[in-house]
Amino acid sequence: MLGPVIIHFGSDAQREYFLPKLLNADIQVCQGFSEPGSGSDLASLKTSAVREGDEYVVNGQKIWTSQAHYSDWVFCLVRTDANAVKKQAGISFLLIDLKTPGVTVRPIISIDGRHSLNEVFFDNVRVPATNLVGEENKGWDYAKFLLGHERAYIAGIGRNKERVACARALLQTLEGEGYPASTLAAYRSQIALIEADLHALEVTQFRMHGGHADMKLSPMLKARGSEIFQAITDLICRMTAPASLRADTGSLTKSYLYSRAVSIFGGSTEVQKNILSATVLDLS
Ligand SMILES: Cc1cc2nc3c(=O)[nH]c(=O)nc-3n(C[C@H](O)[C@H](O)[C@H](O)COP(=O)(O)OP(=O)(O)OC[C@H]3O[C@@H](n4cnc5c(N)ncnc54)[C@H](O)[C@@H]3O)c2cc1C
Structure with missing residues (x-):
């Protein structure tokens, strides 16, 4: 997500510092976009960055x-002009070292019992102005560029293929266990339908990204990939019921619960459809 933004809009110093480290996974970087009250309506974000000499002073909260909690850096959208006529026009893109004094990271435990989510608080955090990516108040453009890449990757072709392979293997196991032929036939046809959808999505992604990438369509990839991921995960859970329904079954239940979030993060499915209707279908 961050690499392409730095390649296209970052300074030479940012390219030199971040790109090799991102490529080698020497550093981990997280995404500080959402705030309480600013998820789908991201442009309403309030975390402020006030320029003082060679630094920005950052105050606010991300969620x-x-x-x-594993990351070294966070790339943040911050408000640098509270009086901009359009709220999108007052936002900048800032790289913040999470070890800077004034940064607090607090865990959020999700419904699957995992700790992957956090709240991040900024209390008078002083950030070198050289950590600004691109121009001040142009952060919304860079964020849209980043989200294009993020949404294409959330489509998760590889992850979906892995799940389809898992469902196929499961079908063989059930066959060996003597499940009724009619049940197996129903599962087989559901897997085939999902696999056909996935194949169509993969071809669409190749078509979009072959040659000149058109990120305008990435909301479509994201929304469809999420639907397919939820459908195949749901099917695997039904194929392995009743074991998969038990709260203590571990990875299956967790994986089902996690799959519900795929149509939310990176922008919900409803929001992807709104974007497509406005930017591609010109319906707004
Ligand atoms: C597992 C997970 C990981 C995440 N990781 C990150 C991260 O690393 N960094 C980060 O910045 N954020 C992250 N997010 C936040 C994510 O981007 C937001 O949850 C998402 O953008 C939705 O915002 P919200 O939760 O505030 O919901 P809301 O915006 O309050 O939306 C609530 C519901 O209303 C619907 N809705 C809202 N507006 C409209 C509209 N205009 N038209 C139609 N329907 C609408 C939505 O589709 C949704 O169903 C993560 C979320 C999850 C669940």
């Missing part, structure tokens, strides 16, 4: 920050 749902995945993996912040």
